[in-house]
Amino acid sequence: MARPHIEPYVELNDAYQTFDLSSFPKGANYKVLSMDSGTGACSLKMEFQAGYNRKPGMSFSDAEMFILEGQVKIGKRVYGRGHYFFIPAGIAMGAMHSENGFEALVFYNDGPPTFVESDESHPLALREAFVSMNAYMDAPWLSAARRNPGVASGFTVKSLRLDPVTKANTFLYAAVPTFMQDNISYHDCAEEAYHIYGDCSMMQFGELPTGGYFWRPAYINHGCFWSKHGCIALARIDGELYNYFHYNPWTNPDENAHRAVAMLHREKPQLLEWTRKHQHNH
Numbered sequence: 001m002a003r004p005h006i007e008p009y010v011e012l013n014d015a016y017q018t019f020d021l022s023s024f025p026k027g028a029n030y031k032v033l034s035m036d037s038g039t040g041a042c043s044l045k046m047e048f049q050a051g052y053n054r055k056p057g058m059s060f061s062d063a064e065m066f067i068l069e070g071q072v073k074i075g076k077r078v079y080g081r082g083h084y085f086f087i088p089a090g091i092a093m094g095a096m097h098s099e100n101g102f103e104a105l106v107f108y109n110d111g112p113p114t115f116v117e118s119d120e121s122h123p124l125a126l127r128e129a130f131v132s133m134n135a136y137m138d139a140p141w142l143s144a145a146r147r148n149p150g151v152a153s154g155f156t157v158k159s160l161r162l163d164p165v166t167k168a169n170t171f172l173y174a175a176v177p178t179f180m181q182d183n184i185s186y187h188d189c190a191e192e193a194y195h196i197y198g199d200c201s202m203m204q205f206g207e208l209p210t211g212g213y214f215w216r217p218a219y220i221n222h223g224c225f226w227s228k229h230g231c232i233a234l235a236r237i238d239g240e241l242y243n244y245f246h247y248n249p250w251t252n253p254d255e256n257a258h259r260a261v262a263m264l265h266r267e268k269p270q271l272l273e274w275t276r277k278h279q280h281n282h
Contacts, residue, residue, distance in 0.1 A: 003034045003190070003215050012211035016047050023115045027052040030106075034192065034215040040112030043192060043215070043236075047103050048072065054096040057117045058125075061110040063087045064161075064170060066135065066234050068196065070102025086131035086161040086170065090122030105194055105234060131161045135172055135234075144173075151243065154179045167240035175200065177230040184223040184249050186256045189239035191216050198231030203249060219253035219260070 016029035033043040041061070048070075056075075064086050071080040075094025087093060089110065108114075121127065133139065141158050144151035154176040161170045173193070195212040203224050208214065216222065244260055251259070264271065 002038055003036050003217075005215065005217055005220060006034050007205045007214035007216055008208045009033065009213045010209060010211050011045055011213055019046065021113055021115075024113070025052070025054050033105075033194065033213045039110065040108075041110055042108050042112065043194075043213075044106045044108075044113075045103070045194075046106045048098050048101055050099065050101040052096070052098045052101065054115075055117050056092055056095050056119050057115050058090055058092045058121060059087065059108065060089055060114045060116070061108045061112075062089050063109065064105075064107040064236075066105040068103040068105065070098065070100060072096060072098040072102050082134055082136035084131065084133055084135040084160050084170070086129065088126040088129045090125030091127065091130055092118045092121045107236070129163075133160065135160055141174065152179065152181045155181070166238070168236070168238050169241065170234070170236045172232060173235055174232040175227045175230055177227065179225075179227045179230065181223055181225040183245045183247055184221050185243050185245050186219050186221055186253075186260075187237070187241050187243065188218055188260060189237045189241055190218055191235060191237045191241070193233045193235040195231055195233045198227060198229050198233075200225060200227045200231050217253070219256040221249055221251060221256065223249075 011031050011033060014031055016031055019028040019030045020026070027049045029047040029049070031045045033045060035042040045068075052072075065084070067079060067081055067083045069081055071078055073079075074096050085093075106113075135158070139158050139160070141156040143153075144155050144157055156174050158172040158174075159169060160172065163169070175198070192215040193213065195208055195210055197210050199207060199209050200212075201207045202222050204222060205214070244256065244263065246259075
């Protein structure tokens with residue numbers, strides 16, 4: 001996911017724009033949270049107006065949708081606040097109608113937004129990867145994995161969708177009021193998150209309130225972390241998330257990447273030697 005570092009961004013400060021792509025029906029508005037300028041892949045907050053209708057159809061890109069507020073009928077079922085979909089490219093969704101309108105986070109993972117009217121899924125669509133679930137009710141909250149130093153108590157996660165090959169993951173995370181994490185962390189993967197509710201503050205980037213968003217490339221320091229009122233957020237990563245914890249906020253991404261390689265060498269020397277021989281960078 002080649003996107004610029006965006007942090008912090010509070011979308012509530014900006015107005016919606018009309019979503020007027022020719023292949024989509026009228027009646028929707030959008031805000032761009034982040035976009036890959038090369039592929040057109042994007043993360044959007046969307047507003048679907050009262051009476052919105054869309055015929056059955058599919059996208060050329062893997063897509064995700066998380067309903068923030070309101071209700072929408074898709075096919076014969078009505079979905080509301082907290083419902084999550086992962087829709088593989090080529091999977092046809094039923095006709096969409098929202099009587100009173102709804103707001104949602106919408107992600108196109110491989111390219112720009114596309115819509116092709118169709119009652120049937122593409123024969124090569126990865127049907128088994130489709131996910132539809134009530135994110136708040138259908139899966140348990142789990143404690144984050146601990147290392148030394150590790151994630152402080154009071155922070156939980158809930159996985160909504162995991163790619164078995166790339167380990168890309170969409171999940172909820174939540175922190176209790178007065179949560180504090182006193183160390184610095186970075187990861188091998190890019191990560192993004194949207195604050196559904198609450199607040200958090202990070203030493204480098206300041207406060208992220210309700211409606212706050214970030215897109216953070218790999219190896220960017222973040223932390224210390226604290227939350228006055230607690231928070232819940234929808235997050236996405238493009239690979240396996242491994243927490244590298246330390247206490248030096250002044251290291252840069254190149255130094256962090258070298259430190260990650262050094263840890264790989266200590267933990268899996270044979271794997272590091274293999275990556276060198278095969279000219280892999282990671």
